[in-house]
Amino acid sequence: MPDVLGPCPAWCSGVHHTKDELPVDQGHQSAPIMLQVPVSGRQVDVLEAFISQYPNALVSRADVYAAVDLGSDFYEVTTEDLDALARGLEVHAQRLRQLGRDLTEARRI
Numbered sequence: 788m789p790d791v792l793g794p795c796p797a798w799c800s801g802v803h804h805t806k807d808e809l810p811v812d813q814g815h816q817s818a819p820i821m822l823q824v825p826v827s828g829r830q831v832d833v834l835e836a837f838i839s840q841y842p843n844a845l846v847s848r849a850d851v852y853a854a855v856d857l858g859s860d861f862y863e864v865t866t867e868d869l870d871a872l873a874r875g876l877e878v879h880a881q882r883l884r885q886l887g888r889d890l891t892e893a894r895r896i
């Protein structure tokens with residue numbers, strides 16, 4: 788299958804997993820940003836985000852877009868969605884710290 792992607796944009800990792808696919812299914816993808824957390828002695832994937840584009844796609848993915856994998860599915864997201872997700876993670880981090888303090892207190896009683 789010929790490479791129909793053309794030159795990679797600056798954000799592309801250069802790794803194309805779909806070279807054997809039809810031209811509409813070939814795309815550029817940035818290096819993923821992974822959030823892995825230690826749980827019970829092992830690393831667990833919580834979130835993956837990346838930029839992608841399928842230049843020959845017939846639908847919206849012909850444009851550059853970002854996607855987030857939250858473990859169960861991929862979601863196409865906007866810049867505003869990414870900001871909201873980051874704020875949500877910050878709030879959740881505070882809740883987790885409080886839960887840890889609550890656990891310590893609960894074990895003292």
Ligand SMILES: [Zn+2]
Nearest residue numbers: 795799801815
């Ligand atoms: Zn590329």
